[in-house]
Amino acid sequence: MADSTHFDYLIIGGGMSADTAARGIRELDETGTIGILSEDVDEPYTRPALSKKLWTDPEFTWDQVPLGTAAATGAQIRLQCSVAAVRPDEHEVDTTDGDVVSYGKAVIATGGAPRLLPLPAGPNVLPFRSAQNYRELRALADRHGRIAVVGGGFIGTELAAALVQNGVETVLVHEGSVVGDNVFPPDLAKHFEQLFVDAGVEVIGGTRVVGGEVTEDGVRLDLADHDPVTVDAVVSGLGITPVVDLMEGSGVTVDDGILVDEQLRTSAQDVWACGDVANYPDRILGQRRVEHVDNAEQMGKAAGRNLAGAGQPYAHTPYYYSDVFTASYEAVGRLDGSLDVVEDWQEPFDTGVLYYLDDGKPVGVLLWNVWDSTDAAREVLAHADSLSRDDLIGRIR
Known part of the structure; x- marks a missing residue:
């Protein structure tokens, strides 16, 4: 099948947000054409596995990494395709190869480039x-x-x-x-670093x-x-920088990523943004940009549905997680090692919940080897104004 030069829905970027955006479109529109322009050499895949399960779980094999986007949605995926410019007034995209691709509606899901x-x-x-x-x-x-x-x-x-x-x-x-001192309180950071030392890692801080x-x-x-x-x-492993260069001169507002409204719309007509690149108004935590898989998946789906006419706000407050040796944690909100922290350990450094306070109010919750509690953590943050320090102890188990 020849490549199309026009799509009803165009997804710029080829990560996990692109995958769920295509799936979100298909929830409401079974027939509209979908194009995905990706700089990657692989079709969308589950990115967290690259630093986690593929190394530590012998039962997790490479064939579990691809997401099967094209087969599931019928999207036409162009790999190794870089976008030079987005021209919303013309509903067109220029690629670095000199091609012009037109669209009805588009979503920017370019993610981040590694530092x-x-x-x-x-x-x-x-x-x-x-x-x-x-x-x-x-x-x-x-x-x-x-x-x-x-x-x-x-x-x-x-x-x-x-x-x-x-x-x-x-x-x-x-x-x-100390390893982790930017996100953990001092004693936990020392414990976290010791996990690396005990495993034989030479730590140079x-x-x-x-x-x-x-x-x-x-x-x-x-x-x-x-x-x-x-x-x-x-x-x-220095993190990423949001890929926004292609938006220069497009009329799309950029400020620590691409600014979007509650429906993930950019300042340009018929252009949305999602995933690592989107700076959005979180319903609990306010304006923020999140670089984690839960947000990529949920925001991609919401953006795709809105491209297809759902007209719904993105109401999900994402969580994030990490697995390192025996330490597995999930978190919602802001983790900052310099903040005041209320520590509620069931067993010190093994199982517990930590609440990060800014001006006396919870702004982040760390669930250390505590599972199925992210909704409870969101509830804490949603009611932060009414909770005292004493209210936090024992609140999540």
């Missing part, structure tokens, strides 16, 4: 965002060499745990004084990569206020 290290890119210097990045890192890990992970956030810590559990000599370089050199023998990392570190390979 890169100040080193020349190459087979031993990897970003980490895509399935292809996973395949490249897995090939390096299978050699059981010495690999550095740079970054102490969600992706960095998950990758360090994944590598060391697969027999790799692992170095974790991060800017904090309080520094950042400022340069280095790539040679035939490996990679030298030059660190701020620290001796250089030599490894066989290095992977960046």
Whole structure:
């Protein structure tokens, strides 16, 4: 079948939000044409598996990673297709290959680009965002060499745990004084870091990569206020930057992502946005942009339905989660290690609920090895104005 140059619905981006946007469209419109323009080399897939289950669960195999978007929705997916500009007035998109694709309605689901290290890119210097990045890192890990992970956030810590559990000599370089001190209170952060130390990870904190050199023998990392570190390979786990460059000059308002209203509409007619790139008004927590899978899936579906005429507000407050060694946690709202925290441990550092307070009011809830309680956490945040510190103890079990 020849590629179409017009779609009733055009999805720009090829991640998990793109998948659920197509499925959301199909809930209300069984026949409208759907196009997906993706820079990736793979059709949409379950991204969290790249730093979690594919490394730690032998029963989770590669064939469980693809989402089957095209088969489920009939969407025409163009891979390795980069968008140069969106022109809402003309309802057209320009690709970097010089093609013009027109649409009836469009949704921007471009997600984020990984932050890169100040080193020349190459087979031993990897970003980490895509399935292809996973395949490249897995090939390096299978050699059981010495690999550095740079970054102490969600992706960095998950990758360090994944590598060391697969027999790799692992170095974790991060800017904090303790791993996790930006999101956990001091005692929990110390416990969290100790999990890495006990597993054999070499933890180098309080520094950042400022340069280095790539040679035939490996990679030298030059660190701020620290001796250089030599490894066989290095992977960046420094997070992402929302991909909004293509919106320049489009009339779409950009401010820490793409600003959308409660129905995920941008400032341009017939253009919506969803997922990591969307800065939206959360019904409980206010204006925010969220870079986690629950939001990507739920917001994508809501955007797709609204493209197809649902006209409904996005009312979901997302949660996020991480699995590292024996620590598994879910959270809703804002986790900030500098905030006042009410700790309600059933067993210290094993099972408990932590409430993050700003000006005395709960703004985030951390569920540490506590399950099926994200709705209860949302209720706490929704009623933050009426809850005292004493009200929080024992509230979620």
